[in-house]
Amino acid sequence: MTKRISRREAITAGFAGAAAGALGACGNGAGGTETPVAAPTGSAPQTGSGVRAVVVGAGAFGGWTALWLRRAGAEVTLVDAWGAGNARASSGGESRLIRATYGTRRIYSEMVARGLQIWKEHEARWDDRLLFSIGMLRISSGVHEYAKSALPILRELGFRVEEFDGDELARRFPQINPEGLSYAVLERDAGYLLARRGCERVLEEFQAEGGAFRRAEAAPGAMDAGRMREIRLSDGSTVEADLFVFACGPWLAHLFPGFDPPLVQSTRQEVFYFGPPAGRADVTEEELPTWIEGPFYGIPATRFRGFKIADDRRGAAFDPTTGDRTPSAKGAREAREYMEHRFPGMRGAPLIEARVCQYEQSADGNLIVDTHPEADNVWIAGGGSGHGYKLGAALGEMLAGQALGEREKEPFFGLARFAGADAAGPSATYRRT
Numbered sequence: 001m002t003k004r005i006s007r008r009e010a011i012t013a014g015f016a017g018a019a020a021g022a023l024g025a026c027g028n029g030a031g032g033t034e035t036p037v038a039a040p041t042g043s044a045p046q047t048g049s050g051v052r053a054v055v056v057g058a059g060a061f062g063g064w065t066a067l068w069l070r071r072a073g074a075e076v077t078l079v080d081a082w083g084a085g086n087a088r089a090s091s092g093g094e095s096r097l098i099r100a101t102y103g104t105r106r107i108y109s110e111m112v113a114r115g116l117q118i119w120k121e122h123e124a125r126w127d128d129r130l131l132f133s134i135g136m137l138r139i140s141s142g143v144h145e146y147a148k149s150a151l152p153i154l155r156e157l158g159f160r161v162e163e164f165d166g167d168e169l170a171r172r173f174p175q176i177n178p179e180g181l182s183y184a185v186l187e188r189d190a191g192y193l194l195a196r197r198g199c200e201r202v203l204e205e206f207q208a209e210g211g212a213f214r215r216a217e218a219a220p221g222a223m224d225a226g227r228m229r230e231i232r233l234s235d236g237s238t239v240e241a242d243l244f245v246f247a248c249g250p251w252l253a254h255l256f257p258g259f260d261p262p263l264v265q266s267t268r269q270e271v272f273y274f275g276p277p278a279g280r281a282d283v284t285e286e287e288l289p290t291w292i293e294g295p296f297y298g299i300p301a302t303r304f305r306g307f308k309i310a311d312d313r314r315g316a317a318f319d320p321t322t323g324d325r326t327p328s329a330k331g332a333r334e335a336r337e338y339m340e341h342r343f344p345g346m347r348g349a350p351l352i353e354a355r356v357c358q359y360e361q362s363a364d365g366n367l368i369v370d371t372h373p374e375a376d377n378v379w380i381a382g383g384g385s386g387h388g389y390k391l392g393a394a395l396g397e398m399l400a401g402q403a404l405g406e407r408e409k410e411p412f413f414g415l416a417r418f419a420g421a422d423a424a425g426p427s428a429t430y431r432r433t
């Protein structure tokens with residue numbers, strides 16, 4: 001009779017010689033000393049116990065994944081070249097919208113519902129505020145089919161949503177110039193998250209729960225016989241593990257160049273913050289929700305920053321390591337023109353801050369959460385494509401469960417979707433380099 005082996009046994013099988021739980025054996029190169037990770041306490045064995053995991057990238061995706069793996073009992077080393085929520089990372093901005101509208105793509109709305117729960121639980125645990133549920137208002141010149149088609153899903157999932165016309169919009173939000181607007185959807189549970197601070201907080205929690213963090217650049221090790229054994233770090237050391245997660249945001253294509261289409265393309269995006277007039281509440285989060293109109297979206301002036309405006313249209317190709325992050329005069333002018341037309345109370349407001357960030361765009365704009373075609377202990381998580389931050393908390397939980405064999409892979413996020421109808425499968429998107 002064939003012996004059935006569990007997913008956990010399969011994960012650790014390639015490292016039978018490495019004593020399960022012996023993290024001290026991980027760092028084996030020059031300077032490769034590891035911080036031992038305490039085994040989580042509790043009587044029930046956890047699905048991750050005995051599994052050594054490495055997560056590369058401490059952004060929204062990697063940070064949460066590392067934390068969830070750790071909570072499942074794995075011995076986790078999280079590695080980041082510049083730190084959690086650093087200024088180059090896609091998660092490195094001040095704030096990110098969280099909204100549940102995803103047209104009919106229910107999976108995302110469900111992830112947002114779960115994400116909101118996770119953020120609220122952690123806010124309570126940390127006694128800190130990172131989620132600001134000030135609502136999200138989508139405004140348009142006619143019925144917005146994408147927003148409208150999401151309404152039944154959102155209501156079924158328990159989100160509070162309202163749909164109204166231009167007259168109602170003008171009555172409820174007099175600070176918005178209603179010219180040309182005839183349709184609005186207000187998601188009352190939506191709002192914004194503090195992004196880079198959220199990453200830092202998740203890292204702190206990860207370390208407090210026994211996770212090990214290393215600041216170093218990581219390179220994938222060789223993949224032989226369907227497995228990766230180790231990663232190489234910029235300090236010359238190596239880290240061995242049973243399970244690897246690469247959540248490297250816009251750098252994914254650089255780390256794994258063999259995919260066609262590339263795993264992600266990095267595009268230059270600009271964000272502008274304008275200073276509201278002193279004492280004026282109607283353009284602040286006190287009276288205005290976050291909003292989206294066409295390609296423009298924004299967050300009203302908050303206690304942290306000014307009135308934020310960004311353009312969602314994909315910019316030029318951008319190198320996340322060396323790209324010049326000087327904002328353009330053209331971008332600032334276009335943002336101002338839009339803002340002064342739609343939010344007259346902001347006319348003449350000074351530009352007080354601007355940032356250049358990058359989207360890590362997958363070929364179809366959807367997330368990638370899948371194993372590498374050459375190694376089933378190597379997971380790739382990325383492709384946030386301008387909407388990923390809000391999904392990080394739920395993605396991390398999902399990926400940790402999948403990698404430890406508790407959950408099935410989600411085909412919607414799989415690499416096979418890029419292979420085309422007549423291609424042979426996931427490997428059709430990948431050529432060995």
Ligand SMILES: Cc1cc2nc3c(=O)[nH]c(=O)nc-3n(C[C@H](O)[C@H](O)[C@H](O)COP(=O)(O)OP(=O)(O)OC[C@H]3O[C@@H](n4cnc5c(N)ncnc54)[C@H](O)[C@@H]3O)c2cc1C
Nearest residue numbers: 057059060061081090091097218249357384387388389390
């Ligand atoms: C301007 C802008 C606005 C956005 N607005 C929203 C929004 O409103 N709502 C929303 O939900 N999403 C939004 N997004 C998208 C969202 O921010 C990203 O999808 C998400 O933050 C991606 O997280 P990540 O963890 O995949 O990548 P990142 O945050 O980029 O993290 C990757 C990490 O990997 C590290 N790394 C890379 N390579 C290596 C290596 N070789 N070794 C070690 N470390 C490495 C990096 O240092 C980095 O910390 C926006 C993005 C931008 C740029």
